[in-house]
Amino acid sequence: MDREDRGEKMRIESLDPRISVISRRFANVRKIIAVMSGKGGVGKTLVATTSALILAKEGHKVGLLDLDMHGPSCHIVLNVQALMPREEKGIIPPQVHGVRFMSIEYYARGSPLPLRGSEVSNAILELLAITRWPSLDYLIIDMPPGTGDEVLDLLWLVKRSEALIICTPSKLALSTVRRLAVLLKSLGAPILGIIENMRTEATSLITELAEESGIRYLGWTPYDPNVEKCIGDPRKLLMTDFAKKLAEIVMSSMR
Numbered sequence: 583m584d585r586e587d588r589g590e591k592m593r594i595e596s597l598d599p600r601i602s603v604i605s606r607r608f609a610n611v612r613k614i615i616a617v618m619s620g621k622g623g624v625g626k627t628l629v630a631t632t633s634a635l636i637l638a639k640e641g642h643k644v645g646l647l648d649l650d651m652h653g654p655s656c657h658i659v660l661n662v663q664a665l666m667p668r669e670e671k672g673i674i675p676p677q678v679h680g681v682r683f684m685s686i687e688y689y690a691r692g693s694p695l696p697l698r699g700s701e702v703s704n705a706i707l708e709l710l711a712i713t714r715w716p717s718l719d720y721l722i723i724d725m726p727p728g729t730g731d732e733v734l735d736l737l738w739l740v741k742r743s744e745a746l747i748i749c750t751p752s753k754l755a756l757s758t759v760r761r762l763a764v765l766l767k768s769l770g771a772p773i774l775g776i777i778e779n780m781r782t783e784a785t786s787l788i789t790e791l792a793e794e795s796g797i798r799y800l801g802w803t804p805y806d807p808n809v810e811k812c813i814g815d816p817r818k819l820l821m822t823d824f825a826k827k828l829a830e831i832v833m834s835s836m837r
């Protein structure tokens with residue numbers, strides 16, 4: 583960073599002291615993976631939460647941060663109910679099924695979250711600044727769909743977040759994911775790769791998208807009708823065909 587960049591960084595940080603706190607909060611986290619997609623409903627939450635469970639089961643120290651400010655849902659997969667984080671010079675995420683878990687849902691408790699743009703950014707800043715992550719091998723972040731405030735703020739505030747893109751083999755998902763890929767590249771954001779989720783038959787749609795975008799294709803997970811009844815039961819979820827296939831991808835690509 584040259585003198586001019588340093589000056590600009592100090593100027594921005596002086597506007598909101600929380601910004602300078604954030605990088606310290608992630609100092610003991612080895613790898614940060616942000617699960618995202620241009621498209622909604624493609625399985626980001628399921629992949630993010632299941633990946634965290636898989637890594638924890640393998641003996642890694644893992645955190646999971648739900649950064650979907652309008653529709654947090656990782657807590658449903660994990661079946662988090664009457665749990666509250668401990669407050670001690672910030673907030674310490676509780677351990678759930680071996681995963682340190684943080685979400686705005688601890689405070690929202692099922693009520694609507696009618697946040698506008700600047701309020702979303704403010705809530706993200708607050709959540710990132712107050713959460714005291716312990717030493718972690720992996721922090722998985724579940725992002726909302728699209729390229730809105732949450733994604734842009736995270737890419738700006740936590741620059742070493744590696745994007746894990748989720749896409750279903752549908753023409754409707756492809757165009758939005760292509761747009762996300764262009765955005766990530768133009769911002770110089772690190773990209774871990776792309777996972778094809780809910781595959782029902784062999785298709786080259788996503789491998790072609792990955793190749794054309796210069797992004798690593800990490801593999802595919804099947805559409806698994808047994809997943810729905812395992813939501814809220816992590817032990818059963820890890821036994822599904824979906825989780826078994828995801829575990830192969832996680833083991834080979836998340837180092």
Ligand SMILES: Nc1ncnc2c1ncn2[C@@H]1O[C@H](COP(=O)(O)OP(=O)(O)OP(=O)(O)O)[C@@H](O)[C@H]1O
Nearest residue numbers: 622623624625626627628727780804805806809824
């Ligand atoms: N591989 C799969 N097999 C079967 N069902 C799946 C699979 N992946 C995801 N689903 C189901 O698809 C639905 C959407 O998944 P999920 O909520 O994880 O998507 P999302 O991308 O996080 O959505 P949003 O954009 O709303 O945050 C859920 O009902 C989930 O259980």
Ligand SMILES: [Mg+2]
Nearest residue numbers: 626627650655
């Ligand atoms: Mg989601």
